[in-house]
Amino acid sequence: MDLLVLGGTRFVGRALVADALARGWRVTALHRGVTGRLPDGVEVLTADRTDGAALAAAADGRTWDLAIDTWAGAPRVATATAAALQGRVGHLGYVSSESVYVWGEHVDESSPVVDSDTRLGDEAAYDVAKRGSELGIVAHFPHAVLARAGLILGPHEDIGRLPWWLGRIAAGGEVVAPGRPDRPLQYVDARDLAAFLLDAVAGDVAGPVDVVSRSGHATTRTLLEACIAATGSDATLRWVDESTLAAAGVQPWIQLPCWVPESGEYAGFLEGDPARAAALGLRCRPVAETVADTWAWMQTEGVAPQRPDRPVHGLPAELERELLG
DSSP states (O other): OEEEEEOOSSHHHHHHHHHHHHTTOEEEEEEOSSSOOOOTTOEEEEOOTTSHHHHHHHHTTOOEEEEEEOOOSOHHHHHHHHHHHTTTEEEEEEEEEGGGBOTTOOSSTTSOBOOOOTTOOTTSOHHHHHHHHHHHHHHHOTTOEEEEEOEEESTTOOSOHHHHHHHHHHTOSEEEEESOTTOEEOEEEHHHHHHHHHHHHHTTOOEEEEEOOOTTSEEHHHHHHHHHHHHTOOOEEEEEOHHHHHHTTOOBTTTBTTOOOSSGGGTTTTOOOOHHHHHTTOOOOOHHHHHHHHHHHHHHHSSOOOOTTSOOOSOOHHHHHHHHO
16 A cells, blocks of 8 residues: 555654554655654655645655545645645545534534534634544545544653653652542544554545544543553552542643543543444554553653643642642
8 A cells, every 4th residue: 555644743643654664555754844753664745734835746746545634733724635635545534533523412423513614724723623624625535534533542642641640650659530430431542543544544434433442441540550550650549539629620631631520511521432433443452551652652752742732731739739638
């Protein structure tokens, strides 16, 4: 297979490139040349996708069997990219997000999605941007695979969720553990997402697929205990109930990454039905493997990278002291 990866230097893009190379595919990556470096054996095309002329020039005279887009910005850019690749690519996949579903109404791929427009620019909120990009891609590739990923974890994470937990637990001492220990979590390792999407675009899969583990593949307890095991820390988990966290003003998801309450506005969150992905072959590795591999990568990286367009995650020290006190 000849594969074009749009991006390829960050998190999921890196996983896609690595998996494709391991399959013996020919890989081309088109990116701005600003972040990261690509492995040996990857053909590099450098262009700023926000410049339509530069994108067209980079793709001129080229064709690929498959392409995967990891774009997370303005829908009009994803739309213009799909237009430029029309007739040059056989099958296209897009790394989308479960954020495209209307808040509080997501069950599976048939659930309602947010309103959006392919012409939107950088002003679009994340959920609207992802949906607008889907619309723009499908306009030019009607059978595109829309991989609506849930929470993504694993090595090379640049959002700061699992890296924060690992760093905090490695520091030792008492650690705030949120909510009910056996609260089900739902996520996907970036490498499992990559493997699924490559299989999907190489096959006859089309349309949206919620690419995420079953709810309860891990729990808050198994995630945090895996962090203790991976780091070899002497940390002690202090379980703090939801009402206490709410009274202290803790922000779920951001200040306590990967976790949200089980009631109120978050009811049903992390409880979607990924039956289609499972039927199509999604396999999710154990949480202990994801955590251990992320910690091993952090040891070589020094400091995990932080995307500038995402909030910094983690519980502020003063708030942690208040909760532990």
